[in-house]
Amino acid sequence: MSSIEPREITDELLHLFNKKDIICPHLHIPLQSGNDKILKLMKRDYDAAFYRKLIEKIVATVNDVAIGVDVMVVFTSEGEEEFNSTLGLLQDLHVAYLHVFPYSERPQTLAQKIQPKVTESIKRERAAILRSLGAKKREGFTLRSLGKKLQVLVEKMKDKKTGLMTGFSQNYLPVLIDKSDSSALNKVVIIQTQDIRDGKLYGKIVHG
Numbered sequence: 001m002s003s004i005e006p007r008e009i010t011d012e013l014l015h016l017f018n019k020k021d022i023i024c025p026h027l028h029i030p031l032q033s034g035n036d037k038i039l040k041l042m043k044r045d046y047d048a049a050f051y052r053k054l055i056e057k058i059v060a061t062v063n064d065v066a067i068g069v070d071v072m073v074v075f076t077s078e079g080e081e082e083f084n085s086t087l088g089l090l091q092d093l094h095v096a097y098l099h100v101f102p103y104s105e106r107p108q109t110l111a112q113k114i115q116p117k118v119t120e121s122i123k124r125e126r127a128a129i130l131r132s133l134g135a136k137k138r139e140g141f142t143l144r145s146l147g148k149k150l151q152v153l154v155e156k157m158k159d160k161k162t163g164l165m166t167g168f169s170q171n172y173l174p175v176l177i178d179k180s181d182s183s184a185l186n187k188v189v190i191i192q193t194q195d196i197r198d199g200k201l202y203g204k205i206v207h208g
Helices: 011-019 036-041 048-061 080-092 120-144
Strands: 026-028 066-073 097-102 149-156 165-169 174-178 188-197 200-207
Touching (some): 011 048, 036 080, 048 066, 066 080, 066 120, 080 120, 149 174, 149 200, 174 188
Parallel strands (some): 066 097, 174 200
Antiparallel strands (some): 149 165, 165 174
């Protein structure tokens, strides 16, 4: 999965999503931190306010868009206040999922010299908090797609647990397909979603 930097997302790009059916409404946009002090230490070229406005614009412009977010916990001297800035921002944003990465110090970098350091136990605790939030975001985004018709690329013959064929929707949702056959494999079909179980949508083909 490739990502796109916040400053690279233009109005022209966003308007293409609703004009071109071949462009999937899915963007993976790194945040890394929701705190301006930490973003400056990371040498990112945006602040939290810019990121918030960008996500709000994308959601308002692109129909049913799935937005994924990279976020790093405990970058160098990240304190509780800085972490809570990130947590609060992510709680507010209408994103589909989070990729949470604990900071791993690299030798001979400027960040290595920044003090004080944060303990491993705090790092694990904060990562767990954000991963829990990410699970809630994914659940909420999946729920909003229940009952809708989705374009789904059928990728596998059978799911190991259910025996059903599986695929991903145009906005990156895993879908299990009822009453399908091998002729749908590697094709884009229209699925009417009917149920959610174990975080996955279930549906049937209404147009192949």
